[in-house]
Amino acid sequence: xxxxxxxxxxxxxxxxxxxxxxxxxxxxxxxxxxxxxxxxxxxxxxxxxxxxxxxxxxxxxxxxxxxxxxxxxxxxxxxxxxxxxxxxxxxxxxxxxxxxxxxxxxxxxxxxxxxxxxxxxxxxxxxxxxxxxxxxxxxxxxxxxxxxxxxxxxxxxxxxxxxxxxxxxxxxxxxxxxxxxxxxxxxxxxxxxxxxxxxxxxxxxxxxxxxxxxxxxxxxxxxxxxxxxxxxxxxxxxxxxxxxxxxxxxxxxxxxxxxxxxxxxxxxxxxxxxxxxxxxxxxxxxxxxxxxxxxxxxxxxxxxxxxxxxxxxxxxxxxxxxxxxxxxxxxxxxxxxxxxxxxxxxxxxxxxxxxxxxxxxxxxxxxxxxxxxxxxxxxxxxxxxxxxxxxxxxxxxxxxxxxxxxxxxxxxxxxxxxxxxxxxxxxxxxxxxxxxxxxxxxxxxxxxxxxxxxxxxxxxxxxxxxxxxxxxxxxxxxxxxxxxxxxxxxxxxxxxxxxxxxxxxxxxxxxxxxxxxxxxxxxxxxxxxxxxxxxxxxxxxxxxxxxxxxxxxxxxxxxxxxxxxxxxxxxxxxxxxxxxxxxxxxxxxxxxxxxxxxxxxxxxxxxxxxxxxxxxxxxxxxxxxxxxxxxxxxxxxxxxxxxxxxxxxxxxxxxxxxxxxxxxxxxxxxxxxxxxxxxxxxxxxxxxxxxxxxxxxxxxxxxxxxxxxxxxxxxxxxxxxxxxxxxxxxxxxxxxxxxxxxxxxxxxxxxxxxxxxxxxxxxxxxxxxxxxxxxxxxxxxxxxxxxxxxxxxxxxxxxx
Numbered sequence: 114x115x116x117x118x119x120x121x122x123x124x125x126x127x128x129x130x131x132x133x134x135x136x137x138x139x140x141x142x143x144x145x146x147x148x149x150x151x152x153x154x155x156x157x158x159x160x161x162x163x164x165x166x167x168x169x170x171x172x173x174x175x176x177x178x179x180x181x182x183x184x185x186x187x188x189x190x191x192x193x194x195x196x197x198x199x200x201x202x203x204x205x206x207x208x209x210x211x212x213x214x215x216x217x218x219x220x221x222x223x224x225x226x227x228x229x230x231x232x233x234x235x236x237x238x239x240x241x242x243x244x245x246x247x248x249x250x251x252x253x254x255x256x257x258x259x260x261x262x263x264x265x266x267x268x269x270x271x272x273x274x275x276x277x278x279x280x281x282x283x284x285x286x287x288x289x290x291x292x293x294x295x296x297x298x299x300x301x302x303x304x305x306x307x308x309x310x311x312x313x314x315x316x317x318x319x320x321x322x323x324x325x326x327x328x329x330x331x332x333x334x335x336x337x338x339x340x341x342x343x344x345x346x347x348x349x350x351x352x353x354x355x356x357x358x359x360x361x362x363x364x365x366x367x368x369x370x371x372x373x374x375x376x377x378x379x380x381x382x383x384x385x386x387x388x389x390x391x392x393x394x395x396x397x398x399x400x401x402x403x404x405x406x407x408x409x410x411x412x413x414x415x416x417x418x419x420x421x422x423x424x425x426x427x428x429x430x431x432x433x434x435x436x437x438x439x440x441x442x443x444x445x446x447x448x449x450x451x452x453x454x455x456x457x458x459x460x461x462x463x464x465x466x467x468x469x470x471x472x473x474x475x476x477x478x479x480x481x482x483x484x485x486x487x488x489x490x491x492x493x494x495x496x497x498x499x500x501x502x503x504x505x506x507x508x509x510x511x512x513x514x515x516x517x518x519x520x521x522x523x524x525x526x527x528x529x530x531x532x533x534x535x536x537x538x539x540x541x542x543x544x545x546x547x548x549x550x551x552x553x554x555x556x557x558x559x560x561x562x563x564x565x566x567x568x569x570x571x572x573x574x575x576x577x578x579x580x581x582x583x584x585x586x587x588x589x590x591x592x593x594x595x596x597x598x599x600x601x602x603x604x605x606x607x608x609x610x611x612x613x614x615x616x617x618x619x620x621x622x623x624x625x626x627x628x629x630x631x632x633x634x635x636x637x638x639x640x641x642x643x644x645x646x647x648x649x650x651x652x653x654x655x656x657x658x659x660x661x662x663x664x665x666x667x668x669x670x671x672x673x674x675x676x677x678x679x680x681x682x683x684x685x686x687x688x689x690x691x692x693x694x695x696x697x698x699x700x701x702x703x704x705x706x707x708x709x710x711x712x713x714x715x716x717x718x719x720x721x722x723x724x725x726x727x728x729x730x731x732x733x734x735x736x737x738x739x740x741x742x743x744x745x746x747x748x749x750x751x752x753x754x755x756x757x758x759x760x761x762x763x764x765x766x767x768x769x770x771x772x773x774x775x776x777x778x779x780x781x782x783x784x785x786x787x788x789x790x791x792x793x794x795x796x797x798x799x800x801x802x803x804x805x806x807x808x809x810x811x812x813x814x815x816x817x818x819x820x821x822x823x824x825x826x827x828x829x830x831x832x833x834x835x836x837x838x839x840x841x842x843x844x845x846x847x848x849x850x851x852x853x854x855x856x857x858x859x860x861x862x863x864x865x866x867x868x869x870x871x872x873x874x875x876x877x878x879x880x881x882x883x884x885x886x887x888x889x890x891x892x893x894x895x896x897x898x899x900x901x902x903x904x905x906x907x908x909x910x911x912x913x
Contacts, residue, residue, distance in 0.1 A: 133470060134305035138405040145405075145412040146298035152291030152415045152583075159284045159422075160241060166277050169251030172605040176362075177247035180597065183366035183734045184243050187333060187741070188374055192232055194742055195325050198749070199228045202321065206314060210656075210850040216307050220314035223300055227318030227385060230292040231378045235326050238285035238377035238590055239369045245281035246365075246597035249274050250608055250616065253598065257612040271615045272427040275434050278598070278619065282590030283422035285377045286583035290415045293319075293384035294408065297392065301404055308404065309393035316389035317843040319382035321749070323375075324836035328696060328748050330375035331829030333741040334367025335700045337733060338828075339821045340707025346817050349715060349722075354603035357721050359714045359728035360707055363737050365600045371828055372593035372627065379836055380586050380630070383637040384411070386839045387579055390644035391572040398569035399483070400470025402461060409460065410491055410576040413452045418583020421445025425587075434622040435510065438591070442502060442584050446495050449580035457487045475563040486559045490570040494577025494640070497552040498585070501545060501632045508541040509628040509791035511621050511799050515541075519796035519819070520804055523812035530796065530819035538789025538826075545784040549636050553643050568644055575640035578633065589630035592623030621798045628791030631832050635783040638835045642776045645842045646769070649849060653765050656853035671769045681759055681767030685774025688755050689782050692837055693830040695747055695884055700825035703740035707733055747884040748833065750876055752840040758873035760845065760852045761866045768845050768852070775841055783834040790827020793819040 134142075168174050203221050211217040252274035255265045296315055301308040341360035345351050354361050388407065395403030425441035427434065462468065465479045508515045515537045522529040556574040560567025599616040602608035608616065650671075673679060710733055720726030760768040797816040801808050855865045 133401055134301065134404050135401050138401060139302065141405045142298050142301050142408060145408045146295055146302070148412045148415050149291045149295035149298060152287045155419050156284045156287035156291065159280050159287065163241065163245050163248065163277055163281050163284070166248040167251045168247050169254055170605060170607045172607055173247050173250055173601055176601050176604050177243070179362050179730065180365045180369070181243040183362060184239055184369040187366065187370050187738050188236060188239055190738060191326065191329050191742060192236070194745065195232070195322060199225060199318070199322070209847050210854065211310065216310045219304055219307070219311035223311050224314035224318040226296055227315035228322045230296055231319040231322040231381050232326070234285070234288050234292055234381040235374035235378035237288050239374035241281055241284050242373040242590060242594050242597070243369050245277060246594050247601050249278045249594060249598035250602040252277055253602065253612040253615040254608045255612070256615055257608065257610040267611050267615070268429055270612070271618070274615055275427055275437070275619055278591050278594045279425050279438070279587055280422065281594050282587030285590045286418055286422060286586035289377065289381045289384055289586045290411065290418055290583045293381055293388065294411055294415060296385065297388045298408060301392070301408065306396065306404070309396050312389040312392055313843060313847060316386040317840070317847070319385040320836050320839045320843060323378040323382035324752060324833060324840055325745055325749055326378040327375040327833045327836055328829070329741045329745050330367070330371035331696065331833060332699050332703055332744050333737045334371030335824040335829050336703030336707055336737050336740060337363035337367045338824050339700065339704035340711055342817055342821050344708055344711040347814055352603060354600040356604045357724070357728060359711045359730055360733045361600065361604055362730040363707070363733040365597050366734060367737065368593040368597050373590055376589050376630065376832060377586065379832060380582060380589065380634060382836055382839065383634050383641070384579055384582055386843070387572070387575040387637055387641045390641045391576050394565065394569040394572045394644055397473070398476060398565050400468045402468065406460060407572070407576055409456055410453055410573070411579045413456060414449055414580030415583065417445045417449040417452065417580060420448060421584040422587055434619060435506065435625060438588055438622070438626060442581065443499065445584050446499055446581050450492055450495050453491045453577070453580070454488050457484050461487060473563070473565060476566055479561060479563055479566060481561070486566065486570055487573060490556045490559055490573035491577035493552050493556050494574035495580060497548060497574065497636060498578045498581045498633055500548050501636055502629050504541070504544055504548065505629045505632040505788060506625055508537055508788050509625045509795055511795045516792050516795045516799060519792055520799040520816070523796070523800055523815040527815040527818040530793070530815045531822055534789045534793040534819055534823060537792045538785040541788040542781045542785040545632055546780050549639050549780060553640060568646065571640060572644035575637060575644060578637055578640065585630050585633050588626040592627035595619040595623040617798065617802070621795055624791050624794045624798070628787055628827065631787035631827070632784060634832065634835045635780055638838045639776055639780050642772065642838055642842045645846060649769060649846050652846060652849045653853060656850040657857065671766045673770060675766060677763045677767045678770040681763055681770035682774035684755070684759055685771035686778035688751065689775055689778040689834060691881070692748055692751055693782055693786065693834065695881070696830040696833055697825045699740070699744040700829050703737060706736050706740065710736055744884070747880045750880045752837050753844055754873040754877050756841050756845040757848055758870050758877065760848055761873070762870035764856065765849055765852050768849070772842055772845055776838055779834045779838045783831050786826040786831030790823030790831065793823035794827070
């Protein structure tokens with residue numbers, strides 16, 4: 114089989130030359146666009162169902178209103194900041210090569226559409242989540258009502274609260290698949306055979322905004338969470354969401370701007386970029402049919418997502434809320450596979466010779482049945498999603514051995530908790546990476562001797578995974594909504610006993626669902642990135658043919674034995690480490706500022722502890738907002754400029770190796786960070802439920818510290834790696850023709866390459882330097898305050 118890392122043949126016929134959008138396919142794409150609009154209608158129905166629920170007591174409403182105000186204010190400021198960046202990139206895209214001005218204009222225009230849709234998905238998810246959380250808390254309160262009110266059946270109460278939280282996530286899921294499919298369908302209808310080139314801009318817009326929202330929201334939420342836990346739980350000995358802690362409102366705001374808005378935008382861009390890769394390769398591999406078929410599969414996923422969301426209806430026999438969620442997921446997955454098989458055999462021909470619009474001889478002469486390739490590839494994606502879900506659940510659920518072992522390690526202190534959590538994350542990353550690798554290679558083998566068919570099969574596996582994404586997004590949003598509901602309940606003091614336990618159980622399930630969605634998101638990143646190698650290869654081949662370079666030219670080969678390519682591979686891996694380190698360090702700095710502020714308020718306002726004075730919640734929200742927005746530039750510049758620096762300095766071969774290094778390292782790093790953090794969080798829940806000493810024990814203090822270490826792992830650095838990989842892949846795809854143009858042929862210019870490379874490297878170094886120079890934005894504590902604080906800190910055994 115021809116491999117990726119071989120010299121590129123510049124004299125071969127372009128695979129993308131002959132396909133056209135036929136009238137029949139145009140009609141199919143119109144129907145698909147209608148399905149996308151139907152998803153948005155279903156989302157509105159779910160919104161009405163969620164908002165029809167009771168909002169609880171006046172106290173709960175006031176707390177929820179404060180969270181809503183903080184979340185809206187932060188996200189508004191963030192989107193205004195990102196709007197400026199989006200406009201700059203819009204104009205920069207005009208500078209990159211394209212076949213026609215129509216392609217160039219469309220690419221820039223749909224970059225803005227992708228950015229807008231990504232931002233809208235995140236904003237809508239946050240907007241509903243901050244209104245649903247109080248309703249989940251109010252539903253749980255029915256298990257322990259006020260005096261004179263009748264108590265309801267505990268199981269029914271739990272099921273009602275869970276249904277509200279999950280259907281809130283269902284709204285976000287429907288918007289994700291609806292807007293993603295609508296955007297791609299519109300591009301195909303307007304640009305026909307030019308759609309794949311225009312979709313590169315659409316995918317880049319979605320990925321860039323998602324990365325910024327993921328990083329900014331992640332810094333906000335974890336700075337508040339870490340600061341609240343360290344001062345409130347460990348130093349002052351008060352519960353997690355105690356209203357006396359000035360960081361509690363910021364913590365709840367952060368759950369929404371990070372886990373809801375950030376992750377919703379992240380999963381939307383995963384959806385969009387996978388469609389981009391599938392359409393680019395579909396046009397090459399299946400000709401005319403390839404412009405519509407990659408949209409048929411996710412359209413089926415939209416329908417089955419609707420079924421899956423409504424199928425998550427808890428039963429009395431369920432062991433936990435996770436049982437009901439798993440049931441909805443697997444129902445959706447099985448129906449998707451059956452419907453895709455029916456669609457494939459109804460739409461595709463029985464032989465490759467019957468494909469119209471394909472000029473690649475290797476494809477037309479390929480033996481076998483394209484329908485078998487399509488069904489098996491999609492099945493690989495669906496099965497991969499199911500396996501990752503089960504594997505992640507094993508390493509993060511409270512009733513499984515890994516989390517229980519971390520809980521046991523709390524008996525010997527915080528250090529062993531941290532070590533146990535790191536071990537769980539490292540081990541789980543290996544198994545998840547093996548699953549993803551087997552999925553990619555299994556799909557790749559379906560192409561036989563045709564590299565283009567093989568890569569299209571990988572892209573189809575990605576679309577197969579996308580058939581479950583509606584339910585996956587619902588699972589993800591379920592987590593922060595449940596977390597917020599527990600916070601509102603505890604801060605209000607109106608939900609106790611059985612009702613409080615209902616929310617604790619839902620929060621533990623939410624920790625697992627969040628970890629699962631992060632695992633599946635990174636799988637989509639790898640599948641999309643692997644598929645984009647095909648379009649990257651073709652873009653280079655086309656550019657090389659146009660300038661007349663020789664196949665054996667240095668820097669054109671993707672052979673990993675070449676020193677420049679090996680350096681590119683190492684640099685790709687290094688970027689992932691640097692990106693993760695900067696994100697975690699940003700949380701550390703911002704959390705430090707929160708710690709100082711909360712300590713200051715306890716010190717200067719002693720009446721906070723006896724409720725005679727109120728904390729200044731707004732000051733902590735303001736600290737987190739400023740720090741999160743301040744830290745956005747560096748990771749964004751790193752993602753956009755490192756491919757430019759590598760490509761223009763070391764060549765397109767090194768750039769391909771750079772992407773390979775980033776994908777391999779990013780896969781392992783993202784899963785390690787996500788699963789370690791999820792396991793630490795649920796180990797804390799385990800101890801708080803009464804295991805190993807329960808609340809107030811030394812073990813509890815130990816798992817709280819483990820959880821604070823895991824917070825930036827699982828909710829900042831880990832999930833941000835996913836859009837990072839796709840941004841770098843799309844930037845590389847966009848600049849490849851320009852790199853070839855200035856490296857070979859009549860436009861060769863070492864000066865231009867050097868200037869671009871030096872500028873990119875200079876900006877990267879400057880951004881990282883500025884980021885590292887930032888300190889904790891707080892004033893110095895009064896002399897003796899630290900000693901006084903230590904002297905007043907409670908014994909760990911009294912922490913509750």
